[in-house]
Amino acid sequence: MLISLPALPPAALPVSGEGTYGFTRLDDHGRCRDAITFAALGWDASTRLSIAEVSAGVVRVAADPTGPVSLDARGRLCLPRALRDRIGLAAATPLVLHASPSTGVLDLLPPASMDAARTLLDGSRDVA
Numbered sequence: 001m002l003i004s005l006p007a008l009p010p011a012a013l014p015v016s017g018e019g020t021y022g023f024t025r026l027d028d029h030g031r032c033r034d035a036i037t038f039a040a041l042g043w044d045a046s047t048r049l050s051i052a053e054v055s056a057g058v059v060r061v062a063a064d065p066t067g068p069v070s071l072d073a074r075g076r077l078c079l080p081r082a083l084r085d086r087i088g089l090a091a092a093t094p095l096v097l098h099a100s101p102s103t104g105v106l107d108l109l110p111p112a113s114m115d116a117a118r119t120l121l122d123g124s125r126d127v128a
Helices: 035-040 081-087 111-124
Strands: 013-016 019-025 048-055 058-063 094-100 105-109
Touching: 019 035, 035 094, 048 081
Parallel strands: none
Antiparallel strands: 013 019, 019 094, 048 058, 058 105, 094 105
16 A cells, blocks of 8 residues: 655755755756755845856855846756866766855855865874
8 A cells, every 4th residue: 555645845954053054966957956055045036146166076156246147937056067067067966055144155065076075084084
């Protein structure tokens, strides 16, 4: 016997310090959505945004009145193809999101940037 379960609300990783964390995946058009982190920043379809790679594949998105993109009507952010190609983001790539409401910045961290951070941390660990 199959039991139909109700849809769960979107989940976000716990709030830590000053920011809000979330998790999403890119769709086949380079779009991603996380209602909780975007709402923490106060973004909607009228918010103009700038997008740039800041380091090791980390993508930073910030509100910018002259920015070239905005969220679409469904609240999705589309990363430009040139940026996705340059840093190797394909459909279904998982992304950890960190929204910083005080600065209005969203950082998207793909697996490669997380691996680089892990390598850095492993190399700096003191072994007793």
